[in-house]
Amino acid sequence: MTRTVDRRDVAEVLDRIASFMELQGEQPFRVRAFRSSARAVDALPKPIQDAIDDGSLARSKGIGPSTMQIVHEVVTTGHSSLLEDLREQVPPGLVDMLAISGLGVAKIRMIHERLGVDSLPDLEAAAREGRLAALPRFGKKTAENILQGIASLRRASEYRLLHHATEEARHLTTALNQLPGVVQTQVVGDVRRRMELVQELVIVLVADVPPAEVFRRLADLPGIHELAGTDERVVTLRFAGGSSAQIIVTTPVNAGAVLLEATGSRAHLDQLADHAQSKGFALHGAALWRGSEFITTPDEATMYRALGLDTIPAELREGHGEIEAAAAGSLPDLVQAGDLKGLLHCHTTMSDGANTIEQLALAARDAGFQYLGVTDHSQSATLAGGLDPDLIRDQAETIDALNERLDGFLVLKGIEADILVDGSLDYESDVLAGLDFVIGSIHSRFNMSREHMTGRLLSAMDNPYLNIIGHPTGRLLMARNPYPLDLDAVFAKAAATGVALEINADPHRLDLDWRLAARAREAGADITIGADAHGVAGLANVRFGIDMARKAWLTAERIANTKSATEFVAWAKRRRPRAGG
DNA sequence: GCCGTTTTCGGCCCGACTGTTTTCAGTCG
Structure with missing residues (x-):
């Protein structure tokens, strides 16, 4: 029996079809059509079968008769005959190579034709033996990058x-x-x-x-x-x-001990075992003992209480001081999803988002939020449809009109401005002054030296209109390393200037990392949780941001978008020069 | 292949920059 097919399986089939076609030299627009159909399927807000049944899939942008037929086949049979045909024609190993950063179709074809390489192990051998570097338009550096790419692919297959x-x-x-x-x-x-x-x-x-x-x-x-x-x-x-x-x-009588053991982490459990010993208890085989007496623990709270500890939220169980805090009764009152009053960092159809301001606003209001901070891309992001000053003014008018109609809900005017190489934002002050708040993000030149990259961010924080550094380290989980930064300097400057650091809640980013967010908290920096939503579905990402904030021991008062809309705007504008002086 | 219509084909997100190599593929949102 096959596993129930979910939308991610279907999206993957469509995406692989696109990759095979790309390697076959198929028309770029046909390839792109399959890729966008994969994205459309992946972004469905409901189970794929429901979306087929109620017709919403067929109505989705990017899904046409041809892809609809493939979806049907995959859902009913678990496989795609088109994909199987393509597998016969193109070695699947070449498709795996597409996932390596720095390798595109042209280079993979060259590697295949000139070296006969058609799998990742072959590619690795060719890179190590110097055969790759000897190809035209390849070099030592390219070969090294490819080896690194293979290593990170391998890591990616172990994690989800x-x-x-x-x-x-x-x-x-x-x-x-x-x-x-x-x-x-x-x-x-x-x-x-x-x-x-x-x-x-x-x-x-x-x-x-x-x-x-x-x-x-x-x-x-x-x-x-x-x-x-x-x-x-x-x-x-x-x-x-x-x-x-x-x-x-x-069994129910030992559930507490088993849940605790299975939740981990190893470091937490080791420290807990030491603590138990100091209290005359022992942890053996996922059970609590006092001498030879088995202690029943129907739930975790019972277990922690027996050891003289407050119940430790699962997110904190990393061996980072939570047991001492629980013993002292000083565990933090962690931020909760309900504490967040505003959704920040949202893209609309005016740049590269999938929904209008109004659609996002209504979805945010329905989800119980009080305000939505719209932050489309800025003018440097040409492909993402970045806004020039005229479009920013147009957007402001749209927002003003919308706010008059939205009862008790507020849309804030923001921007995700690019932080350029010299640390400046890509708008003049008079444009920024017309906005309620400003996010600054790095989207280019990731390979600067640690010194220069740090200087770039520090200098951006001197801009009195900047409120938030978006995705501060630029990492993409399992796909791209953070750019090099002196983070202690960044955190100290953030605390000194009042610029907040974002926990970007896009599950591919989760940047700041929670370990770093804890350091930023200790340094005294403000934090925001940014949805980085590119559509209504992306608004729900904030829950992952809340998760990371909790892992960083953050309380609601340290997170700027737990403020009311009025307080938030006042917070954002407090850095600006006062009018007339 | 999908979309949108000025309905049955033509158009479909750019362009500046980078690294490695020496003319261009890949990157970035």
Whole structure:
């Protein structure tokens, strides 16, 4: 039996079709059409079957009769005959190479034709042996970059991004909840601790029947390819699609200890074991003991309480001082999703977003927010449709008119301005002065030296109209390293100038990293959580930003967009020169 | 292949810059 096909599987099929066609030398516009259909499928706000049934998929921009037919085939049969035909014609290894930064179609073709290389291992060997560097238009540097690209691809195959893992876990728990005898399911491990990258999905089943019986019923679930038992409490599920999840079964009386153990992290558990010992307890085999006496722990709170600790939120369990804080009763009152009053960093159809200002505003209002900060790209971002000063004025008029109609909800005028090489923003002060707030981001020249890049950011923070540094390190998870920065200098300057640092909530970025956000907090810098939404669906990204903020021990008062709209605008404008002096 | 219509084809996001190499593929949003 095949695993239920979800929209990500379908999007991947469409994207791979595009890649094969690209390598075949197919018309660029045809390739692009498949890529945009993949994006359209991936961005669906509902399960793919529902979107087919209610006709919303067929109406989506980028989906036509041809791609619709492919979607149908993939959903009903689990495969695409077009993709299978293409696999016969183009070695799949060449498609894998497209994922390497610095390798495009032209170079891959050259490598294939001249060296006969058609797989990543072959490519790696060719790079190491100097055969690659000897090709025309290649060199030593290119070969090195390709080796690095292969290494990071390998890392990427071991991890999944948090939003993907979260979605997989939700599907799985829905199925597991149906099993007879299961009284509770809880996602644990990296997903529960909201790690930005997840190595393994782990789920605890609290059951009032023996584990063996649960496992027998597990095997009957649709989509399970294989059950690989490791011991009597733990089983690894393998799905037809190649992914896997670990299932841990426990009884209600010991659920607290098992949940704690399975949630981790290793560092937290080690420190907890030391703490338990100092209190005359021991942690053995995912249970709590006092001498030879088994202590029942029906939930985690019971377990922490027995050890004289306040309950530690899962996000904080990283061994970064949370046990001392819990013992002292000084755990922070972490920011929660409901604390966020405004959505910042949103792109509209005026630059590269998919929805209008009004659509975003209504969606934000429906989601319970009080204001929306519109920040389209600036004029340097030509491809992304950056706004020139005239368009900024047009947008302001649109927003003013919209605000008159929106009862009790406010759209704020902002911009995501490019921070240029010299640290200046790409608008004059008179343009910036007409806005409610300004985000500055680096979108070019990522390879400057640490010294120059740091100077670029520090100098940008001297601009009195700048309020927020967007995605401060420029990283893309598993795809692009952060640019080099003296972060201590950046955090100190942010604290001194009152410029906030963004936790960009796009699950591909999550930048600032939570470890760095904790350092920024200690340095006294303000933080904002930015959706970086390019459409209505992207507004929901803020939850990942909240996750990262919580991991950084942040409370609501340290996050600028927990302020009301009026307070936020006052906060943004406090840096500006006063009129007339 | 999709879109939009000035309905059945023509147009489809740019362009400055980079690195490596020596004329261009890849990058960035």
